[in-house]
Amino acid sequence: MILSVSSPSVSFLPEREARVRLARTINEDIAQFRRDYPGRFGGFMTLPLPHVAESLVEIDHAFDQLGLDGVIIETNSDGKYLGDPALAPIFGRLNERHATIFLHPTAPACFSAVGLGRFAPLFEFPCDTARTVIDIVFSDTLKRCANLKLILPHAGGVLPAIAQRIALLSPMPAMKPAPKSSAEVITELKGLYYDLAMSANQPTFDVLRTLAPLSQIMVGTDFPFQPAANVARNIADFRALGGLSPEEHRGIARENALRLFPHFARVDGEAG
Template sequence: MPKLVDVHAHCLPRAYRQAAHDAGLTSFDGGFPIPSWSIEAALDFMDSHRITAQVLSVTSPPVHVLAGADGAAALAARTNEEIAEIVTLHPDRFTATAVLPLPDVTATLKTIGHCFDALGMCGATLFTHYQGHYLGDPLYEPVFAALNDRHALILLHPTSPVCAEQTRLGRPAPVIEFPLDTTRAVVNLLYTGTLQRYPNLRIVVPHAGAAVPALAWRIAHFADALPLPGKQDTRTATAVMAQLHALYYDVALSANQHALAALRTVADPARILFGSDYPFAPESVVQDNITGLASSSHLTEGAREAIGHRNALTLLPALRHR
């Protein structure tokens, strides 16, 4: 690949890491190792893999899990300020999305204003659910309305479902539960009409859409055929497929023949983006992902370059000078 823009890259700021330590966590989401992260290591990683810029975000667990409902807003504020400092130090290499203190809607609306207006962040990260309330829940209507007014970039990211202890089969949640929880959130956004109500949102679904491409036909036709609870009457198979086509998708941990073949059936090729999942994905896995993208028989050379960087520059014009 000639060059890459990485829209799915994580950082672990000091405030976030300290909160995890204070919460007694030695791993995340049921046993996933907490990697080390530093600005210097991230830059070395990027240079090693011809990544010109990264969109930084904080991964699971969300801040309310680490700091509790009462401490989530303060932790989000400290984390956002630290991330903004990183971007200020290296504006040619990094941009970032806001950490939101959901499920506190009032604090989240204040955070959106500060992060977009004062800190200059390019978007926000939304987790698949907060305390079991999935995106599309009426609780979050004010948040979606505020983000829609700003034509915001939204990085969707999975977290452990509330049933994880019973369903993850003794393995860390990222192995199985993360892609399944992504799929749950996308289905709820579709069936509740949230995507239709807020068409200005630019939502990036991670990991090549998780299970969504494989289940797209089923999801669409159930929307058409069944009187599903919480589903608006305007949901049709055609409308659902059109909304899936309008979403963005990153290929973190997913640039392989099987996932790309499924993704191409639902995604607009101009809305597929490169992602590394660094530092949670080991460098060898990232390199395999890059190699898979570069060698995919499902993509032309032009499509590979578009996924590698051109689509991201269209989505985030501010990156073009970097």
């Protein structure tokens, strides 16, 4: 199990210094938890986004001093999406580190106007995942930072359902900052990883596998933010998925994640 802090991360704090302090506290606590239970847990660092200099310091500290396994980044921070040029130094540093990034959705800045009084995970979370991935793709972040491994939660949100639409429109002159070929867009989306938190049901999975290779799909739980009954239902849905061989089922349940985090396989082997 890999520990991380979900939305709203540290962005509920208005002051820069408060975000920096809380991000450091979270990362230190996760590192201590890993030390207390060696081999049982991993950890993704939290960054004080959208503050770039402070985030660069935290990246180095969390990797070099704490030995964390990757980073969790929200789909936007204060309305700034991940393809924003101001955030490029962060992705550059993470690329140097060959980092694994777990993307987690949060509400868009306009949520009060479009939420219709319902909570953000119902609809805006899946949409914000697609929104920020589109921004990453068309900003050429993935092309510049080829060493990054990016995990999308919830089967990619609405992204698999609209991937071909995005690809169809991507060569149009109106695309900002510049058009891309349809094939290039699909190739980049296929290169991402997708987890099945809240999304292991057959209809959602069938759409996801039209985009993502089975080797890029992993189990996720959203525990403890999801009620235990919802987590149990999602796991039961995963076990009941049709159209998979036993080997493919094991790959999604375990082996695909171990390729991203091979040290867990070594720890498991030592324990066995």
